[in-house]
Every structure is written in C-alpha cells, then in structure tokens.
Amino acid sequence: xxxxxxxxxxxxxxxxxxxxxxxxxxxxxxxxxxxxxxxxxxxxxxxxxxxxxxxxxxxxxxxxxxxxxxxxxxxxxxxxxxxxxxxxxxxxxxxxxxxxxxxxxxxxxxxxxxxxxxxxxxxxxxxxxxxxxxxxxxxxxxxxxxxxxxxxxxxxxxxxxxxxxxxxxxxxxxxxxxxxxxxxxxxxxxxxxxxxxxxxxxxxxxxxxxxxxxxxxxxxxxxxxxxxxxxxxxxxxxxxxxxxxxxxxxxxxxxxxxxxxxxxxxxxxxxxxxxxxxxxxxxxxxxxxxxxxxxxxxxxxxxxxxxxxxxxxxxxxxxxxxxxxxxxxxxxxxxxxxxxxxxxxxxxxxxxxxxxxxxxxxxxxxxxxxxxxxxxxxxxxxxxxxxxxxxxxxxxxxxxxxxxxxx
Numbered sequence: 001x002x003x004x005x006x007x008x009x010x011x012x013x014x015x016x017x018x019x020x021x022x023x024x025x026x027x028x029x030x031x032x033x034x035x036x037x038x039x040x041x042x043x044x045x046x047x048x049x050x051x052x053x054x055x056x057x058x059x060x061x062x063x064x065x066x067x068x069x070x071x072x073x074x075x076x077x078x079x080x081x082x083x084x085x086x087x088x089x090x091x092x093x094x095x096x097x098x099x100x101x102x103x104x105x106x107x108x109x110x111x112x113x114x115x116x117x118x119x120x121x122x123x124x125x126x127x128x129x130x131x132x133x134x135x136x137x138x139x140x141x142x143x144x145x146x147x148x149x150x151x152x153x154x155x156x157x158x159x160x161x162x163x164x165x166x167x168x169x170x171x172x173x174x175x176x177x178x179x180x181x182x183x184x185x186x187x188x189x190x191x192x193x194x195x196x197x198x199x200x201x202x203x204x205x206x207x208x209x210x211x212x213x214x215x216x217x218x219x220x221x222x223x224x225x226x227x228x229x230x231x232x233x234x235x236x237x238x239x240x241x242x243x244x245x246x247x248x249x250x251x252x253x254x255x256x257x258x259x260x261x262x263x264x265x266x267x268x269x270x271x272x273x274x275x276x277x278x279x280x281x282x283x284x285x286x287x288x289x290x291x292x293x294x295x296x297x298x299x300x301x302x303x304x305x306x307x308x309x310x311x312x313x314x315x316x317x318x319x320x321x322x323x324x325x326x327x328x329x330x331x332x333x334x335x336x337x338x339x340x341x342x343x344x345x346x347x348x349x350x351x352x353x354x355x356x357x358x359x360x361x362x363x364x365x366x367x368x369x370x371x372x373x374x375x376x377x378x379x380x381x382x383x384x385x386x387x388x389x390x391x392x393x394x395x396x397x398x399x400x401x402x403x404x405x406x407x
Contacts (some may be wrong), residue, residue, distance in 0.1 A: 018255060019147040022155040024249065028310075031246045034164055036314050040233060040241030042249075043169055045110075047229050049117045049175070051095060054218050056121040057128055058086045059211050062274070064132035066210075078202045081128055083211065087125045094118050116172035123179035124150075130186035139189075146186040155180035220355035223271050224385070227363040228378055235373050239314075244375055246311070246318040251325040252305040257295045258336045261288050266340055273344045278401045281341070300326045317375075324379040331386035334394070341397045345404065350396055358389045 031039045060083045067076050095118060102111040127146060132141040157174035225248075232241045265284055272281040300323060307319035342351050362385040369377060 002173050010014065019144065019151055024253075026155045026158060027249050028246075029159075030162075030167075031249070031315070033162065034167065036239040036242030038164060038167065038238070038242070039245055040238030040243075042167065042171070043229055043241050043245040044233055045113060045117075045171075047226055048114065049121075050375070051222060051226065052117050053121045053124060054222060055094065056087050056090050056118065058083050058090060059215060059218060060084070060125055061085065061128040061132045063207075063211050064129055065136055068133065068136040073223075075202055076361040079207055082127070082202065082204060082207060084126065085254065086208075086211075087122060088380075091118050091122050110168055113168045114170075116176050120176040120179040122170070123176070123183045127179065127182045130190045133190045134186075142186070142189055146182060149185045150178045150182040152178075153181050157372055194302060198222075220352060220359060223356070223359035224362060224382065227359070227366055228382070230368050231370065231373060232375065235370055236375070240276070240317075240358045240375060243315055243318045244321070246307070247325045247374055248316055249324045250306070250318075250322060251299060251329055252325065254292075254295060254329050254333060255336070258292060258333045261291060262336060262340065271341055271342055275402075276404055278405055281337045281401070291331055296326060296330070302316050321379065324376060324383075328379045328382040328386060331383065331390035332389045335386070338390075338393050338397050340391065341400060345400050347396065347400065351393070352388060354392045354396075356394070358385050 030042065034042065060080070063083070064076075065081070067079055071079065094113060098111060098114045098118075101107055102109070127150070131143060133147055134140075134146065141202055154174050154177075157177055158171060161170045163170055206302070228244070229241060232244055242275075251354070265288065269281065269284055270285065272278070303322050304319045307315055307322070311318070339351055342348065362381060365385075366378065369381075
C-alpha cells in the first residue's frame, strides 16, 4: 500500500527545504533592504539569469537523466563532452548578442552583469550534469552536498558584500563564485563519466534532435513569468514589480511543495501506471491533494502575516495581492500533479504544445490590455490561463488512462 508520509518523503522534503531555504530567506531579506524599485530591477535580472541558464545548459540535466539508462558509460561520456561544447558555443553567441544590443543601444541594461551571468551559467551547466549523474546513480548525499555548496556560498557571499549601490554586480559575482565552487566539488565525483580518452562514437544529429525536443517544454514554462515581469516594469514601473516579486517569492513555496511531493510519489505513481491500476493512481492523486490543502492555507495566511509584520508600508500591496497569487497558482498545482501521467505514456509533446500555446496566448492578452493593465488583472488572466492548461492536461490524462485501461 502506498504511504505518502513515509520516511523517504521527509528525507526528500528535508533536502529540498535545506537547499532552498537559504536563497528564499536571503531574497526576502534583500527585498527589505533594497526597497520596491531596486528589488523590481533585481527581479528583471533574476529572470534574465534564469533564461540564460536555460539556453546555455542545453538541457544537459534532462537529457542526461535519459541517456544514463539508455547509453553505455563511454557513450554517455562522449555525449556529455559534445553537449558541453555546445554549451560553450551558446555562451559565446550570447556574449556577442548582448554586446551588439549594448553597442547599438537597443536596450538599456548592464552588459557587465549579463556577461558574468553567462560565465556563471557555463559552470552551472557542468554542475547540472553532475547533479543528474548523482540523481540517476542514487547518490543523495552527493546531490545534497553539491546543491548546498552553491546555495550556501552564494547566500553568504551576497550577504557579506551586500551593497544597494552596486547590488547587481555583487549579486552576479556571488553567483559566479558559487558556481565555480559547485563545479570544483561535484566534478571530481563524476570523473568516471567524463572519460576524455574513450573511443565510442555517437550520432550527434540524434543527440541534437533529442536535446532540442526538450527546449519547447523548458522555455514554455518561462514564458508566463517573463511576459508578466516585462509588462509590469514597462507599464507600471519597477516599484510595482518589486511588490509583485515579493508576493511571487512567498507564493512559490506552494510550487516547491508540490514539486517535492511529485518527486517522492513518482516511483509509486509510475508503478500503478505500469500495472494499469488506475484506481490506485487516483487514490495517490487524492492523497496529494489532501497534503496540498494545509500548505495552501499556510502560504496564504502565513504570508500575509509575515508581510504585514516584517516589511514596512512599501510592501503593503504585496500582502493585498497575495490571495490572488495563491488563486492563480491553484490550477498550476493540478498541472504539476497530473503531467507525470502524460510523460509516462510518452505524450510529452502534447504537454509542451499545450504549455507553449496557452502561455503565448496569455502574453498576447497582456499586450492587448496594456492600456488597462493592473497586477490584479494580470493575476486573474494568469488564473484563467492556468485553468485552461489544467483542463487540457486533465482531459488528456483521463483519455490516456481510459485508452490504456480498455487496451
């Protein structure tokens, strides 16, 4: 019988909480130190860093988790070197891209910070490869140590040299230092999977095709927050984006908790799907939903209390919009819970297409109402977009389960 509150659950939950607690707390502190306008500017560069890492890493983390089980060690090593060479090439292209934007003065941004972010992303891509190996090779301690190296050094370096006057530079340098340290800690432990002298051959076209297959899924999930942040800072200003950013950070605890539950329940879920025991699958879903209810209440009421008592009047608006944030996230939680079913039945293309189409339409809607834009309207649109996506995923899951049960 499936027991969701097992020691394994608390082990994974504890690991995730430890590795994410420091950046979460540091970000909350940064918000209070910088104020709404500077924090809003920081949110934009934070988004830029996330997008750059997605591009530079070339999905090495996702593809390695597949190749680990489908390729020999020699092939895996050869593929890793090929993918890492692509990472470096993409980094160089991004350097040129941002240099041209700066030179032509198309946008106003800090070129130095962007360059440091790109450099840090190369080292983080190497560490992402190591993390995938640890995960597949069932080395949770290595996995935890590698993650802790990055978050602890990043957090402490940032706090040690924190200065509102040159905050973005300090933040990017701390990211680079922690990324290098993470590499130095993780790579020696996976050196057997990076054999430079191996003579195996690989189909590079196949690797490229398989890697690009993951890109729409990865990029699609970034469309929504990117559209929101660009619209808010362009139309409403950095101060509003700062208040939006604080509410985002607090409400993101729900996504973290849902992700951890998914991580722990996935083996049991896949087992029920493999055995076509869909009644047990549905029972797992119900238990997950019951676990999410107290976390929703905690984030909603605890978040409002925290904002009201820890921050000054600058962030009062963050507490007012937090209930709408939580509302907009609820359908997203259901999507997180149900998508593993479609991945199991190898229907990830449908997930990628649904996410990309939904959030592309969401971005168009934001553009159409830009003259009447408020954060409340953005969040209501987000709720509608997430609900449409939830219905698309739920409908497909029901259809897949019915087809496989009848079959």
